Amino acid sequence: MFTPDFNKKFDEIDGLILEKENIRNYDESSAILFSALKLGEEYGELSESILTFLGHQREEKIKDFKKADLGEEIADVLIQTMVLGRRLDIDVKSAVSKKLKKIKNRLQ
Helix, strand or coil: CCCHHHHHHHHHHHHHHHHHHHHCCCCCHHHHHHHHHHHHHHHHHHHHHHHCCCCCCCCCHHHCCCCHHHHHHHHHHHHHHHHHHHCCCCHHHHHHHHHHHHHHHHHC
16 A cells, blocks of 8 residues: 555654654653644644635635645645554554455445
8 A cells, every 4th residue: 555665755754753742752642642633633724625625715715725735635634644543553554454345345
């Protein structure tokens, strides 16, 4: 699902996030909570971009909107989900693979 190059880039970013968590002296629970709240923040930004894309925002937001903004926000949600998975010691790749199989079986 993820290429070695993607894994390397993600590991680098996650390492930088871990450094910030260490600077803030987060214990394990705090790191998990921070990651979960950050995911909520990113989801909110994605929701806002979708509303803008659909024309349900202020005119100045709609005027400045680029469809690429949606891709960036989706990427933020995915990355933060992966960060949270690591904090919870969950193999996200395996979890997604299993879930895709369940969805496929349900839809067939």
